[in-house]
Amino acid sequence: MDELVREHIIEHHPMKEVTSFQIGGPVDYFIEPRTEAELRQVIAAVQRENMPWMVMGKGTNMVVSDKGMGGAVIRLEKYFSDVKVDGTRVIAQSGASLRKVAEAACAASLEGLEFAHGIPGAVGGAMTMNAGAYGGEMKDVVESVKVMHHDGTTEVIPGDEMDFRYRNSRVYDEKLVVLEATFALKPGDEAAIRSRMDELWRRRLSKQPLEYPSAGSTFKRPEGYFAGQLIDQAGLRGLKHGGAQVSEKHCGFVINTGGATCKDVVELIRTVQEAVYEKHGVELETEVKVLGETE
Ligand SMILES: Cc1cc2nc3c(=O)[nH]c(=O)nc-3n(C[C@H](O)[C@H](O)[C@H](O)COP(=O)(O)OP(=O)(O)OC[C@H]3O[C@@H](n4cnc5c(N)ncnc54)[C@H](O)[C@@H]3O)c2cc1C
The missing domain is CATH 3.30.465.10 (Uridine Diphospho-n-acetylenolpyruvylglucosamine Reductase; domain 3)
Incomplete structure (x- = not known):
């Protein structure tokens, strides 16, 4: 990558440090351009290198693989905040x-x-x-x-x-x-x-488990229902998988009770989806973006 772009790159930056869930391994290149011109240059550079890339803000709607992510994450939260x-x-x-x-x-x-x-x-x-x-x-x-x-x-x-x-x-x-x-x-x-x-x-x-790291509502609201209610009725309130838990306070949130891995979260999400489908015949779709390899 060219010099100007290089100046703003942190290599192998842990995504757990920049996401509200506090989960995720390193991304190859973490880049914070300061101006629109720099952003343009960064986008041109990552495309020239043929690498996968994405833009993030405050990282409050994502869970990143424990193995991290290949390619580049471009964060705009720091310098684009006027x-x-x-x-x-x-x-x-x-x-x-x-x-x-x-x-x-x-x-x-x-x-x-x-x-x-x-x-x-x-x-x-x-x-x-x-x-x-x-x-x-x-x-x-x-x-x-x-x-x-x-x-x-x-x-x-x-x-x-x-x-x-x-x-x-x-x-x-x-x-x-x-x-x-x-x-x-x-x-x-x-x-x-x-x-x-x-x-x-x-x-x-009063309703949300804001005292724990999370990415907010884990599932989209299925038409005609509330995800939290379906999860509760399926008997999953408080269900834990490793460090990930269906919040006791609000069943629509999967929380990180400490040291949760992406694997814990993804497996818990799957368990919840299967149980809710079995009990109610409703498919829960994730609202949270799951990024990187999770298998
Ligand atoms: C405790 C808690 C409560 C929440 N409550 C709510 C709620 O009430 N309602 C609600 O809707 N959401 C809620 N959320 C989820 C989240 O805050 C929202 O989805 C928010 O809009 C995500 O913004 P972000 O900057 O954190 O995005 P990120 O998590 O950084 O990114 C989310 C997606 O947006 C894309 N993106 C981010 N910035 C850009 C950009 N500049 N250009 C292009 N793509 C971009 C990313 O690529 C990614 O696909 C909650 C989350 C938490 C942790």
Whole structure:
């Protein structure tokens, strides 16, 4: 790889250090470009080398193989984190945390992003996943998304052309790189916005096992059901496999109780899927992205 790209590479970086699950072996190349121009250069370089690559944000929706990952992980969380307010719009770079974006909206008395305040990811991940909570989702508030294509060109895609759907979007389908999102919000009352964010945060704290490392809801919500309820009814609350456990507090979460491996998590996920299918005839699909070789 060329010199400029090399400068920003950490070789064999442990993914457990950059993911909320705290699981995962080393990635060959961990790269943090500082500018759009550097990002373009990095993407060109990894493609020239024909290596697999992916972009990550805060690593709150992934579990990485214990063997690690071949190729490159490009993280945008550190240097792409600016947030600006312009009238009733909030413009945020892909690495900005949803908390920071929601806080900026609140400080400008703009409503619409309260639901996102407690979601621990960054903007790029949220565009990929159409992140949502408590009745809100990115789809409702995104006016446009600036992306980079694999050839380094950029494009601003209107929100209604993003194909936002339940925990998915065009970003994932087309492997776009999210650079920035513009949120169109409504004027509101700062105190009321703050109070709604606080209320949702209290609900999160009381229902979710935030005291343990995890990647949030392990499974997508199957149509017409709640994954956590199906898992509970199948008698799996608290089920452990190595260091991984179906949370006692919220059965929809697999947590790392300490020293869990990716293998523990993947095997527990499989056990849960089989048991729920047997009991309810419902197939649970993972929301968490499982990365690297797991067999
Ligand atoms: C305790 C906890 C609670 C959670 N609660 C919720 C919730 O209420 N609602 C919800 O929807 N999610 C929730 N999540 C899951 C997670 O926070 C969201 O999916 C979030 O949107 C992921 O953002 P991230 O930056 O961490 O993405 P990452 O985990 O870093 O990446 C996730 C995916 O997005 C892609 N990606 C990331 N950045 C970019 C980019 N710039 N360009 C292109 N692709 C990119 C990655 O390649 C990967 O496929 C929770 C997670 C935890 C740990």
